[in-house]
Every structure is written in structure tokens, then in C-alpha cells.
Amino acid sequence: MATILVADDSETILLLMRTRLEMAGHTVATAADGQEVLDHVADGVVPDLFLLDAMMPRKSGIDALRELRAAGWEAPVLIVSAHQNPGDADAPTDLAIDAYITKPIDFDRLLETVDELTA
């Protein structure tokens, strides 16, 4: 099972994600925004997968990802976005993004994708 760093600015969604991922046997670290994601990795958390909300205050998931990639992090990234067509929403073309999940989150699909990306 994988270690997953989850970032979302909604506490209830973080709780929901943590519960579902932990029920599936994963180890979960949570962050309320992109800055906390960077703080976690600076503190020594080594995730197998980043699960980032695209839009967050202070620092968005996309901005955090940009810094992570610049710092040499190569772990797969799953972006959660409220868009129905995430690919054409604010998809940065210069960043390696492994998958998108749209809100409202289909957890069966989310867990499937997590399994695929951490296999």
C-alpha cells in the first residue's frame, strides 16, 4: 500500500479522502494548501503519490506541483478539479500530471486510479 499526500482546502473533503484512502489500506498525510504540501515534503514525508486540489488559497495544487517538479520530485500526481473537463480547464502543459479527478468525486474511480498510479 502507498503513502499518499492529499491536499484540499475543504476540511470535510480531506476527512472524506483520508477515510476512504485509509479504508483501502493507504497511509495518508493531509495538507490544507500547496504550501503545506511543500512543508510536509521538507519535513521528510516521502509520498508515493500526490493527490492535489487544483485550486487552493495561498498556493494552488498546480503551483505546488510546479515547485515539486522543479525540486526533482517524480512521484505521480493526481489533480482534483471542480471542472467537468479538467483537461481543458487550466491544464498546464509544462507539467507532468498523471491523472485528473473531477468533483463531485467518484471515489470508486479515485481508488482505482490511485491503485493504477501506485502499482
Add this chain to the structure above:
Amino acid sequence: MAVIGVGRFIQQRQDFEDSIARSYQVEMVARERIARGTGGKAARAVVTQQADRRDQLRDEISSDTRDTALLVAAGLLAGLTGALLLFSGLISSLRRPLEELVDAAGRLAAGDRSARVEVGGLAETATLGNAFNEMAEELEQEEVRRAELDRLKDEFVLTASHELRSPLTSVQGFAELLMLERDSLTPRQAETVEVILDNCRHLVRLLNDLLDLARSDAGRLTIRPAATEVAPLVEDVVRTMRAQTEAGGQALSEQVDPGLPPIYVEPDRIRQILVNLLTNAHEYSPEGASIGVSARADGAEVEITVSDDGPGIPAEQLEHIFERFTRGDAGLTQRVGGTGLGLAISKSLAELHGGSIAAESTVGQGSTFRLRLPVAAAPGQSGDGAAGGQSQAPAEAS
């Protein structure tokens, strides 16, 4: 000129008659002298002289009359020409502004709200021009206000459906969490959670539909088409729908012609249309009904047909079936859980793909929906044209 000519003519005529009369008087005097035997040779010479003079006068007057007639004719001609010039000047000073008005009115009617006329010419046409310009100005401002309202409406729907997603994810997610522990719930609790989940799914559908429509209205509905095989797509949709139709005791059949060319579409969007059509067929048809999906090639298009032998759609409803919030029979819609937006979105999506959708129905016999989609260009050829001209640049504030 003609007046001068006529005046001169009268004067000449008078002079002529005076001279003739004088000549006769002189002659008469001479003849009296001859009659009295006192005139002699000189008197006879006077008679001859006067006769000659009158001949001469008559010659002169006829020549003068001709000249004067010519003068009068020339005068009349000049007058007529002058009048014509004056009149045509008047006409053209009316015609140009009127033509401009007609032209501007045409442009205004065709949608060019910036159409204005140059105000000028006669007082009447200037007034008309001013009135036209004022009217056009008001129309233009009205248009701007309406565009602004439309934009605000689109923004509102986009933002609202966007903002509702996070709380909806929470409600749905936690309800699903409860259902994962169904075994530890009482039957009544489980049923309650089912109701919450049902409503969440309905809300999600409504939000997605609203968002699609708002995007479509704002010109921001985009597709990413690719060459797609028809058979697996149809099979996938039929598999998705099978559970529902079986639960409703309905037969769901599938008939895809072999060897169909791939179509140039975004598979998820076509799945969305087909699920929508099949959901309608399922929900509006009674238990025991037959529902069928078939696909066949037709020229540069593939036609996918969804038909049922349900109650059918009356002509007056069929006419408006692709308009938003148009739904079938009110009694039926009480139990049917649709959003009233599905067919409107299906139509937008079909057209966005460069395809079309049409419905036909006979009350009591069933309904048929035909979705036509463009065939993908042969490998090596660019298929970009197939998406139609409606694909807009993706841009959406999150």
C-alpha cells in the same frame, strides 16, 4: 425668355399693322388725288410705292414671326430644361438620404446595431435621419445591456454549479461511506442513506447539465474528438443501462452493423448522449417495453438510433423536445427523475461534433431518436474539420 419672345412678337405685330394701316392711308390719299385728277404721275408712283412697301413689310413680318417663334421655342425649351434640372435636383436631394436610410435599416435588421445614417439634405429627410439614428442608438444600448445580462447569467450558472460541487462531494462521499458499512446499519438507516444518495446523484446530474448548458451558451463547451470505434462505445452504454432496464422488466437490444468506420468524437460526450437517450426510453416506457440501440453507416456519417415501443410523444411536444426544460407528459414526469435539460444538451453536443440529432414518434407506437455523427477521416488525413466551427478556446476561471 419665352415671355420676352411673346412680348416682342406682339409689339412687332402691332408695329406691322400700324405700318400697313399708314401705308393704306397714304395710298388712299394718293388714289383720291388720282380720282380727282390732281395726283398725276406722282400720285400713281405713290400707289405703286405703297404696294411695294406693304409687300416688303409683309416679308419682314413673316421673317420676324419666324425668328420670334424660334425665340419662343428656344425659351420654352430652356425653361423646361431648367425646370427639369431643378426637379431632378430636388429628387436626388431626397433620394440619396432615403437610399441611405433603406440601406441602414437593412443593416440594422440584419443585426448590425452600429448602423447609422449621415443626417443632411432637406429638413424632412434630416428629421427622418435623426429619428432613425436615435432609434438605432437605443437598440444598440439595449443589445449591450442584454449581452451584459446574458454574460452575468452565464457567469452565475458557471460559478454556482462550480461552488456547489465541493459540498455535494462531501454529502455524497459521507453517504457512500455510510453505505460501505451497510451491515451495521438498521434497514431504515440504510434506506435513508439510499435516499440521500439518490438525491445526490440527481443533484450531480442537474449540476452537470446546467454547467454544460451554461458553457454551451457562453460558447465555452469544448470537445476533444478522436477517431472512435462505434461498437465498443455502444456496448459500453448498453452494459451501463442493462441493470436499469432489467429492473424495469424491459428488453434492451443492440444491433451494430459490422465493419462500421470509426467516428470522430469525444467518446465520453457520445456516451453522455446515448445514456441520456436510453434513460429517457427506459423511464418513459412501461414495464415489458422493448428498447433498441442500432448503428449503421450512412455516407460520411454513422447513424446511431435509439428506439422504444413506449407511449410515444404527441406532435405538439415532439416539436419542442430539444428545448431546455421541455419534458414529456406531466403525469409521467412526476415519477421520471430527469432534469429537463438532457435533450437540449444532447443536441448541443451532437452539433458541437458536427453531427445532428432528430426525433420521430407515433403516439401509442413508440419513439425513435437518430444521432448522426461524422466518420473520422482516413489515417493520415486531418480530422480537425469534423469538430465543426463551434469549438471554442478553452478558458474558464476556476
